[in-house]
Amino acid sequence: MTNDAAPVIETTDLSKRFGSVLAVDRLSLRVERGGVFGLLGSNGSGKTTTIGMLLGLVEPSGGSIHLFGNAQPGVRPADLHRIGAIVETPSFYPYLSGRDNLRYFQGISGRSVAGEVDRLLDLVELAPSAGRKFSTYSLGMKQRLGVAYALLGDPDLVFLDEPTNGLDPAGVAEVRELVKALGEDGRTVVLSSHMLAEVEQVCQRVAIISRGRLLAQGLVEDLVRSQGVMRLRTNDDHRASSVLTASPFAHDVSLDGTGILVRTDEEPWMLTRLLAEHGVYVAEMTPVQTTLEQYFLEVTGESGIGSDSTATQTGDAA
Amino acid sequence: MNIVARSTAWEWFKLRRRWMPWILLIVVVLFSQLGVWPAYFGYNELGRGGQVTMVSSGQFGGPGEQRPISVECADVMAEPPRVADLDPALVPGLRVQCAEVTKRAAEQLPIAYANFTLPGSIGQAMTTASALGSILIAVLAASTVGVEYSWGTLRTVLVRGTGRWQYLAGKIAVLLLAALAALIVVVGVTAVSSLVAQSLVEAPAGYVAPGWGDALGAIGRAWFGFVPMIALVVLLTVLTSSTAMGMAIGIGYTIAEPLIMLLVGQLSDRVTVVTDYLLAANINGWTGGGAAAFGAAGGLSSLHHFIVLSLYTVVFVALAAWLIESRDVTKATGT
Numbered sequence: 287m288t289n290d291a292a293p294v295i296e297t298t299d300l301s302k303r304f305g306s307v308l309a310v311d312r313l314s315l316r317v318e319r320g321g322v323f324g325l326l327g328s329n330g331s332g333k334t335t336t337i338g339m340l341l342g343l344v345e346p347s348g349g350s351i352h353l354f355g356n357a358q359p360g361v362r363p364a365d366l367h368r369i370g371a372i373v374e375t376p377s378f379y380p381y382l383s384g385r386d387n388l389r390y391f392q393g394i395s396g397r398s399v400a401g402e403v404d405r406l407l408d409l410v411e412l413a414p415s416a417g418r419k420f421s422t423y424s425l426g427m428k429q430r431l432g433v434a435y436a437l438l439g440d441p442d443l444v445f446l447d448e449p450t451n452g453l454d455p456a457g458v459a460e461v462r463e464l465v466k467a468l469g470e471d472g473r474t475v476v477l478s479s480h481m482l483a484e485v486e487q488v489c490q491r492v493a494i495i496s497r498g499r500l501l502a503q504g505l506v507e508d509l510v511r512s513q514g515v516m517r518l519r520t521n522d523d524h525r526a527s528s529v530l531t532a533s534p535f536a537h538d539v540s541l542d543g544t545g546i547l548v549r550t551d552e553e554p555w556m557l558t559r560l561l562a563e564h565g566v567y568v569a570e571m572t573p574v575q576t577t578l579e580q581y582f583l584e585v586t587g588e589s590g591i592g593s594d595s596t597a598t599q600t601g602d603a604a
Numbered sequence: 605m606n607i608v609a610r611s612t613a614w615e616w617f618k619l620r621r622r623w624m625p626w627i628l629l630i631v632v633v634l635f636s637q638l639g640v641w642p643a644y645f646g647y648n649e650l651g652r653g654g655q656v657t658m659v660s661s662g663q664f665g666g667p668g669e670q671r672p673i674s675v676e677c678a679d680v681m682a683e684p685p686r687v688a689d690l691d692p693a694l695v696p697g698l699r700v701q702c703a704e705v706t707k708r709a710a711e712q713l714p715i716a717y718a719n720f721t722l723p724g725s726i727g728q729a730m731t732t733a734s735a736l737g738s739i740l741i742a743v744l745a746a747s748t749v750g751v752e753y754s755w756g757t758l759r760t761v762l763v764r765g766t767g768r769w770q771y772l773a774g775k776i777a778v779l780l781l782a783a784l785a786a787l788i789v790v791v792g793v794t795a796v797s798s799l800v801a802q803s804l805v806e807a808p809a810g811y812v813a814p815g816w817g818d819a820l821g822a823i824g825r826a827w828f829g830f831v832p833m834i835a836l837v838v839l840l841t842v843l844t845s846s847t848a849m850g851m852a853i854g855i856g857y858t859i860a861e862p863l864i865m866l867l868v869g870q871l872s873d874r875v876t877v878v879t880d881y882l883l884a885a886n887i888n889g890w891t892g893g894g895a896a897a898f899g900a901a902g903g904l905s906s907l908h909h910f911i912v913l914s915l916y917t918v919v920f921v922a923l924a925a926w927l928i929e930s931r932d933v934t935k936a937t938g939t
Contacts, residue, residue, distance in 0.1 A: 341763050343933040366765030373763070374935060377756030381622055394614045395764035396607070435760070 292355025294319045294443055294474045295340060300349035302335050302498075309335045311498040312349065317476060317491070322469035324489035324506070325478040326582060332498035333478045334374060337445050341371055354442070367397065370441035372449060376432030380421035384412055384431050387420055388438060397439035406434040409464070425452030433461060437468075444468060447478040462488055486510075486578040496586040510581050515574040516554060519545040521567050529564045530557070547574065607767055611774025612781070615748075619778055624747055628740045629786050635736045636790045637797055639728030643719035644801040650709045650716055651805070652678060677702035713808035721802045722795060726819035729794040733787065734826040734891045741830045742854045745779050745837040750847025759933050769925040776838060776921065783830040787823055825906075829891040832883060832913045833858070835920035842924045858884040880904060886912045 295317035302310040310332040317323045327333045338344035340351060342361035350359035354368065378387040388403045407413045410430035415423070423431065429452050436444050446465065450458045466488050469475045479485050485492060486506060493503035502509060515538075520526040527546055530536040535552045550557060558568045619625055679686040680698045718724030749772075752758040761771060833854070841850025861884040868875045879885045890909035 338932070338934070343759055343762060345930075345932055363765040363767055366763065369763070369765075371763045373759060375756075377760045379618060379757060380755065382618065386617075386621065390614055390617060391760065391764055393617070394611060394761060394766050396610055438764075 291319075292352070293317055294354055295476070296352045297336075297340075298350045298352075300336070300339060300351060301347045302332075302339060302344060303347040309498050310339070310346075313495070313498070313500050314349075315493055315500065315503065317474060319474055320469070320472055321490040322465055322475045322477055322488050324485040324492035325476055325495065326480065326482065326485060326492055326578075327478075327495035328480060328586070331495045333495055334447060335498075336495070337371070337373055337447060337476070337478060341369065341373070341445065342366060343373075367395065367439065368442045369445065370436035370438060370443075371445035371447075372432040372436045373445065373447045375451070376428055376435065378420045378428070378431065378435070381419060383417050383419055384423065384427075385416040387431065388434060391435055392438050395439060399440070402438065402440075406437055409437070410434045411460070426454060426457050429453055429461075430457070433464065442473050444473060444475045445478070446475060448480075449477070450479070450481060450484060458484070482577070482579040482582055492578070494582055494585055501585045502581075506578060510576050510578055514551055515547060515549045515576070516557065517545050517547055517570075517572050517574050518557070518561075518568055519570040520561065521569065525564070526561055526566045529561055529566060533560055536560075545570070607770040608773045608777065611766060611771050612777040615774045615778035616781065619748065619782060625744060625782060628744055629789060632733050632737050632740055632786055633790055633793050636729040636733040636794060639730075639732040640720045640725050640794055640797045640801065643716060643725070643728060644805075647713065647716040647720065647805065650713055652676070677705055681706075710808075714811045717805075717808055717811055718814055720798060721807075721813070722798045723816045723819035724814050725794050725798040725801075726791055727822040729790055730787070730822040730826040731891070733790045734829050737783070737786065737826070738830060738833045738858065738887065738891075739855055741779065741783050742833055742837045742858075743851055744782065745834045746841045746847045746851035746854065748779060749775055749838050749841040750845075750850055753841075753845040754847060756935055759935075762933055768928045772838070772842070772925055772928050776834060779834045779838075780827075780831065783834070784827055787827055791819075791823065825891060828910070828913070829887055832887060832916045832920070835917045835924070836883065839920040839924040839927075842927045858887065861885065862888065880908070881912055883913075883916050886916075 293316045295315060297313055297315045299312040299314060300310060301308070301312055313332070313336060315336075325333050325336070335344055339346050340353070340361065342365075351361060352359055353361060353365045356362075356365070378384075379390070382390065385403060385407060388406065392398050392403060404413065404416075407416045410433050412427060412430050412434065415427060420428070420431070429449060433446070433449055436446060449465070450461050453461060462484060465475055465477060469488070469490070477485060477489060489506055491504060492506055492509065494501045518526065523541060523546055527539055527541055530539045530546065530548050535556060536548050536550050538547070538549045540547050548557065554571060554573075558571065561568055675687050675690070675698065680695065680702050685695055719728050752761065762768060836857070837850050837854035840853045841847060844850055844853070861882055865875060865879050865882065865885065869879070886909045889904055890906065890913060
């Protein structure tokens with residue numbers, strides 16, 4: 287029995303131990319139906335193991351998984367019929383053509399839809415190369431075939447693990463648009479990536495995993511704003527700085543030559559009222575927008591998420 | 605469609621697009637003809653009446669020198685003998701020998717004729733095909749299962765919701781079908797060969813062709829001989845997640861078992877009781893029709909071999925299914 291209002295994925299204290307290594311540690315994830323959900327973490331953080339457990343490939347050591355609001359925990363073949371996934375580098379049969387690979391995977395799942403293979407090959411722009419053997423494909427072509435494979439059977443839930451690996455910039459942009467479109471047509475896409483700029487552009491919600499543990503999850507805009515850093519320009523920045531430093535609801539106050547940076551958990555008007563009460567008037571007050579990468583680095587305490595990270599740095603970084 | 609049937613159908617789709625099964629088929633077909641054409645040439649030799657050899661002092665040599673002489677019986681029996689420089693005193697003795705050889709040849713001619721003509725040639729071809737075929741089917745079984753691990757495609761398949769044991773069952777079913785198809789091709793080629801050979805010679809007088817039932821029995825016997833081998837190699841490949849290991853251990857075991865038992869047998873007679881229940885011994889016994897072939901569990905009935913091999917098959921398949929069901933499926937192993 288399923289509940290359409292329930293999260294499409296809900297894990298409770300999900301754990302996986304490989305010998306002495308705890309790969310996933312009491313992970314409680316909640317992925318709502320529809321949209322693109324980002325699963326972020328550096329290499330070895332437990333993303334792929336988590337996806338493996340959600341796909342029934344890896345047996346959890348503890349905790350539970352509920353898919354599609356099922357009352358009973360676990361991953362059943364019927365659940366997998368509603369899921370499409372590429373995990374890490376797509377693996378296909380090298381001696382079969384791209385088209386025959388898709389035909390095979392469509393056929394073995396018993397979800398054949400007339401014309402679907404050609405439509406998907408068109409979608410990922412592999413139609414001209416569909417008759418070539420998979421072994422002759424470039425990495426980018428393999429990735430595109432992987433995306434087509436994940437969409438076989440019109441799944442409700444799609445896992446895409448690093449889908450833009452090996453793609454040229456144009457290919458990355460195309461896949462990004464495709465992922466966005468998939469999330470907008472009612473299905474749920476779980477995008478696992480360490481390309482944080484990419485994730486920030488296409489995901490509405492993210493979960494950040496490090497060393498197998500969930501560090502944060504929620505709406506992207508909430509996470510990047512949650513730091514509450516504001517930039518102020520006043521008629522007397524030095525006095526404003528003193529007033530704010532003495533205030534219980536203003537933190538990390540600093541002067542950077544162009545104004546004051548301050549972090550607060552309260553509503554911004556409380557800062558302006560406080561300053562006004564001390565005779566300081568605010569000329570300008572803007573929230574400092576951080577990037578997802580900055581947020582990621584802060585919560586994980588890591589120096590970088592991956593060597594090929596292309597997250598852009600904003601000039602007004604806090 | 606049933607999941608196992610669907611898995612089998614799509615495994616067949618993949619299998620026939622690979623080079624390997626076709627190459628193995630060509631090898632087994634060519635090898636199987638060793639059961640036909642040598643029999644044909646042997647029959648012709650017998651038809652010529654054979655040769656006799658005797659040691660004669662001085663004949664064809666210097667005084668006091670002894671050396672063997674071989675002469676064609678047809679030449680000896682001719683009147684006068686068509687052997688140059690033959691000591692006339694030797695002719696009666698040679699003729700007695702030739703008469704014996706000719707009598708024996710006359711008895712063997714129908715058997716030799718049956719070996720390369722239909723339907724007897726089918727049995728010959730099945731015997732030779734099953735000897736090499738068990739190694740070739742082991743290669744195919746290890747490759748069919750092992751590449752899913754080495755290429756990482758097992759994960760890609762299972763994500764589609766194909767049940768694990770059902771997928772393995774499909775693999776085994778397609779291997780059994782491939783083995784049967786190969787034997788059918790061998791039968792077809794053998795039939796053509798036999799008809800060609802049959803058209804080149806006369807049947808011996810009073811020849812009565814054996815029944816087709818024996819030929820069908822030989823096909824069934826050869827095919828079932830492959831079944832425990834497939835099960836063993838599938839189990840080993842799943843266990844090691846490796847084509848190379850599955851192939852090497854499976855083939856290595858079937859070769860090593862008779863050799864080891866032969867050596868151990870020298871130490872104790874009791875070991876023969878163990879041999880009666882060993883895998884390779886029973887495969888050899890089964891494919892040899894219960895005959896005491898090298899390494900076979902000799903003197904046992906076909907029913908014994910059938911039961912023992914069936915039990916091995918069930919155990920191997922059950923273990924392989926349990927392993928694939930219970931293990932995590934991670935990235936490509938590359939071996």
